[in-house]
Amino acid sequence: MSASLLIAQLLNGLQYGVLLFLLAAGLTLVFGIMSFVNLAHGSLYMLGAYALAVVSGATGSFALGVAAALATGIVVGALLEWAAASRLYRRDHLDHVLATFGLVLFFNELTRMVWGPQPLFVALPEALSGTVELMGFFYPAYRFLIIAVGLAVALGSAWLIHRTRLGMLIRAGSVNPQMVGALGVNIRLLNALLFALGAALAALAGAMAGPILSVQSGMGEPVLITALVVIVIGGIGSVSGAFYAALIVGLTDTLGRTYLPLLMREFASREIASAAGPALASMLIYLLMAVVLALRPQGLFPAHRG
Structure with missing residues (x-):
């Protein structure tokens, strides 16, 4: 267990954590503040990765x-909010789940029809393909x-x-949307802006992940599950909580897979360690979520309301 291995895994955990935050920040805005369960958030992540692969491959510009x-995240997010989400805000969460799950299937089949089942790979520009020396x-x-x-993005958020x-207005609307609307604020426009912002962050996360992962249909679902774990641990509706929880989850997952x-x-x-170790390591973040739900169901860093 050398020091260089520890430093590398700490940096890997930090990198994974901030990538999760990019996805979880948009998800917690939509889920926590608008109370809309958007399972298609992972599809926006996938579309961002495809947009990067296609445009950078055609132009040579990362x-x-x-x-x-x-741009893809903003446009597709705005269209989804107008066509589907805005019609479901007052409906039960089960309706949200069923509708957005249908969108997941639609986007997965659409990308498979357009680009095929084979993964796409993104080439990094020369300036980013090397290494940086740190001590x-x-x-x-x-x-x-x-x-x-x-x-x-965390500082900007x-x-x-x-x-x-x-x-x-976002914070006030999350507490009492009726009162904010009565004061003359266009709640519908505010919701559309929030949805588009969350979609843009998801697409940015997909674009950042594209060069280190294969870009393929269905790539959004596994990371969406982890992002849901992040917002539960951090506190639903808390952007700062999503940031801290993403770092905790990223470090826990990375260090667990290496050292367990x-x-x-x-x-x-x-033989047993090689087989059981990774399996147990993959369970660590879910065990962490279970402990948080048992001891602090509002999350470790809940949003302040009121």
Whole structure:
């Protein structure tokens, strides 16, 4: 268990955590503040990855690919809010689940029809394909970029929610939308902006994940489950809680997958440790969620209301 391995896994956990935050921040805005269960959030993540792969592959520009992913998230999110979500806000959560699950199937089949079942791969620009030296330790430059983008989004989200008039309206609308509407605020437009913002963050997460994962149909569902774990641990409706919980989940998952098999080798054979270690490690974040729900059901960092 060398120091370089520990540093690498800590950075990997941080990178995974901020990537989860990009997805969970948009999800907690829609789920926690608007009380809309959007299972199609993972599909927006997938569409962002496809937009990056297609545009960057056609133009050779990674920046244009990211811009295309953001634009795709905003446009598709706005269309989904207008066509489906806005008609379901007053309906039961079960209706939300059934409708958005249908959208998941639709988008998965659409991407499979357009781009086929084979995964797409995104080539990084030369400036991001190397490594960065940090106190004698080398780490991929692109993963540092993911960390930087995630931290920038976290700071921007905190500024938007707590320092702007729009953020004040978002916070007020989450507590008493009827009163905010009575004061002359267009709640429907506010909801559409929130939905589009959450979709843009999901698409950005997909674009950032595209170069380190294969871009393929159905890639949004596994990460959506983890994002739901994040918002439950952090506190539904709390963007800052989503950030802290994403870091906790990212580090727990990464360190668990690395060190739990090594630890089990002290008590069991290499074969058993290699087989059982990863399986137990994949359960850690769900065990953590269960403990949080048992001891603090409102989450570790709940939103302040009132």
